[in-house]
Amino acid sequence: MKKRIVCFGDSNTWGYDANTLERFPEGVRWTSLLAELLGDEFQVVEEGLSGRTSVVDDPLFEGLNAFTYIHPCLMSHAPLELVIIMLGTNDTKERFNLTAYNIAQGIARLSLKAKNTPAGIKGSFPKVLVIAPPPIGKEYYETSIGNSMGINCDRKSEEMPMYLKELLKIQGTEFLDTKGFIVMNTIDYMHLNEEGHRLLSKLVFNKIKNIL
Structure with missing residues (x-):
């Protein structure tokens, strides 16, 4: 049986292309590229919304x-070796009234739930990796998404990973910060x-090579 990995995220896991307003094809989405890198021994399940x-x-x-x-999502794909969670970009929206620390708290709480879902081998608990997405570019507010997102989204997404790292350390969860390695596009400044x-x-x- 192949080792199964669930990639659980938002539009950047689904593969939203801000240029076409459609979905990037196979071979472009990071999830499909990850599957290619991992090889036939693994199955990568895309759970982006x-x-x-x-x-x-x-x-x-x-x-x-x-x-x-x-x-239910993780149980439906069981048995799992690993759950990869990449969220936080949408939580910055002004209508949710969350601070950067609140957003980190929410992701940490979600991570803990995933770690305690018996979706691993023979009902065990899967390993979890949490990824902090690249910060939203400050120019986002001048684009078509500015009115919907509201103010200060860039600032919150910039500060959030620092808090998330500390909270995940307490619960012993693997963490990957993309800040400094990857930037969002120059169309809406919040998608890859x-x-x-x-x-x-x-x-x-x-x-993953150091986790599995």
Whole structure:
């Protein structure tokens, strides 16, 4: 049986292309590139949903709260070797009124839930890797998404990984910070471009080699 990895995230895991407003194809998305790097021994399951938050319900759109969905999601893909969580970008939206620390708390809480879901081999608990996405570029507010996102999203996404690292250290969860290695595109400043997907796949691959 192949070793199964679930990549659980938002539009940057789904593969949203800000240039076409559609989905990047296989061979461009970081999840599919990761599968290529890992080889035939592994199966990478893409669980990306645009707009997904870590622990809050969105008053405008249905079904985006990861906390209420992650348990059945992981159980449906069991048995799992590893769960990779990359969230936080959407949590910065002004309508949620969360601080950078609150966002980190939510992701840490979600991570703990994943770690305690019996979706591993023979009902064991899977390993979990949490990725802090690249910070939102400050120019985002001048683009078409500015009104929807609201203010200070860039600042919160810049500060969040520092808090998240400390909270995950307490619970003993693997952490990967993409800040300084990958930047968002120059269209809406909150999605990965093709180069970003390629770089992320390599970062995650190198991290996985030390986990599994």
